Amino acid sequence: MTIELMTFHPNDVLFFRDLRSAELGSILDGIYPLPSVFFGAIRSLILHSSGVEPSDYVKQSRSEKLSDTVAPLVDIIGEATPEPVKGTLSIKGPFLYLSNRLYFQAPTNLFQNEDGTYTLGVPGENSILNDLGTTNIRPILTDEKRDEVKAEKSWISLNKLLELCLNMSPGLCSLSVLPESEIWISEPRYGHEREEQSHTVKDERLYQVNTRRFKSDDSSYAAMVTGMDLSTVAHYKNFPIGGKHHMVSIQHEAWSGLSSDVAKKIKKSINDSGRFFIYLATPSIFDKGWFPSPDKMFGLYPIGAALQKSTHMAGWDYAKGRAKALRRLAPAGSVYFYEIDDNQIVDDLVDCYLLNKSVSDGSSGLQRAGFGQTLIGSWEQQRS
Numbered sequence: 001m002t003i004e005l006m007t008f009h010p011n012d013v014l015f016f017r018d019l020r021s022a023e024l025g026s027i028l029d030g031i032y033p034l035p036s037v038f039f040g041a042i043r044s045l046i047l048h049s050s051g052v053e054p055s056d057y058v059k060q061s062r063s064e065k066l067s068d069t070v071a072p073l074v075d076i077i078g079e080a081t082p083e084p085v086k087g088t089l090s091i092k093g094p095f096l097y098l099s100n101r102l103y104f105q106a107p108t109n110l111f112q113n114e115d116g117t118y119t120l121g122v123p124g125e126n127s128i129l130n131d132l133g134t135t136n137i138r139p140i141l142t143d144e145k146r147d148e149v150k151a152e153k154s155w156i157s158l159n160k161l162l163e164l165c166l167n168m169s170p171g172l173c174s175l176s177v178l179p180e181s182e183i184w185i186s187e188p189r190y191g192h193e194r195e196e197q198s199h200t201v202k203d204e205r206l207y208q209v210n211t212r213r214f215k216s217d218d219s220s221y222a223a224m225v226t227g228m229d230l231s232t233v234a235h236y237k238n239f240p241i242g243g244k245h246h247m248v249s250i251q252h253e254a255w256s257g258l259s260s261d262v263a264k265k266i267k268k269s270i271n272d273s274g275r276f277f278i279y280l281a282t283p284s285i286f287d288k289g290w291f292p293s294p295d296k297m298f299g300l301y302p303i304g305a306a307l308q309k310s311t312h313m314a315g316w317d318y319a320k321g322r323a324k325a326l327r328r329l330a331p332a333g334s335v336y337f338y339e340i341d342d343n344q345i346v347d348d349l350v351d352c353y354l355l356n357k358s359v360s361d362g363s364s365g366l367q368r369a370g371f372g373q374t375l376i377g378s379w380e381q382q383r384s
Helices: 035-049 055-061 070-077 158-165 259-271 343-353 364-368
Strands: 005-012 027-029 090-098 101-105 110-113 118-120 149-151 154-157 171-173 185-196 202-213 219-226 236-241 248-254 275-280 304-306 311-313 325-330 335-339 374-377
Touching: 005 035, 005 090, 005 202, 035 055, 035 070, 035 090, 035 219, 035 236, 035 311, 070 248, 101 158, 158 259, 158 374, 236 311, 259 343, 259 374, 275 343, 304 343, 343 374
Parallel strands: 027 202
Antiparallel strands: 005 219, 005 248, 090 101, 090 219, 101 154, 110 118, 110 149, 118 171, 185 202, 236 248, 275 335, 275 374, 304 335, 311 325
């Protein structure tokens, strides 16, 4: 299977927000862009490269008889809905692409100590009561001998993250991470809300938007793309993305993927320890609220988890002309810890969840759009 790495370099600042209302005098903080933003941009890019207007595609894709131009496009990008049932197009991302290296959000169980070093936390031996009704959750423990720790919003290279997957050991670690302050510059922008009909400025409706700009010119967002031949898709210096149609420069090139040796080493490590963790590389929708469905985890429930506050996904459905339903997402960087008794499932676990299949619940369209991408690795027990 051919994998293309598509990069999106902003030509200006970028801003993505959720659907919280903007009140008088609001200061709006952006969120990290969701996979659906880039999945939608790639679908639009394919239409543009094929010479098909999106409005025409919406009409034709709903008709019983498809034109010779539209029919092959439906097979690739699916019908004109936010979560297409059809289509072979699939992405993994978005991630950061800094100086030709992929970066992922640092795992939530990684903490920065007051002296600048880093500590990893894993579940202890003793469980606590919870409301799952099927298992007991163990608290995440760190090295108690060190100074008080604090969570740090940062990023870690894919190579370093794969090293962590080979064996996540509790306590002090030597991981090299990149804080967000070294990646982005925050730029406040000011504006007035406008009347829907006349587009005139509303009285006393001033707001501030905190946008972001990459510090370095060789910094981009990136997504791994499969399910289509991108050789026919042009490179663009200016292409709109997101609801505000900010312009980005789009490039794509072949990506070799992960080495088969990495998967073999992770399988051996999990077999030796009898424990594995699932790291969310992209946000995920879970029917259970905050953890992967046992049906997807071979009947297993997590015995511990390191989580951040949930994020939300909504937006506007242009095909139906109405707002999308608000959904809660488990954020990227979340880590779920498991123990196993049956080593026969290890090979299938790693083959599924080492940056391959989606762990997300919901429609197949959401899964192909990049939600629920994971890495898997082994971990050592923390002694209480």
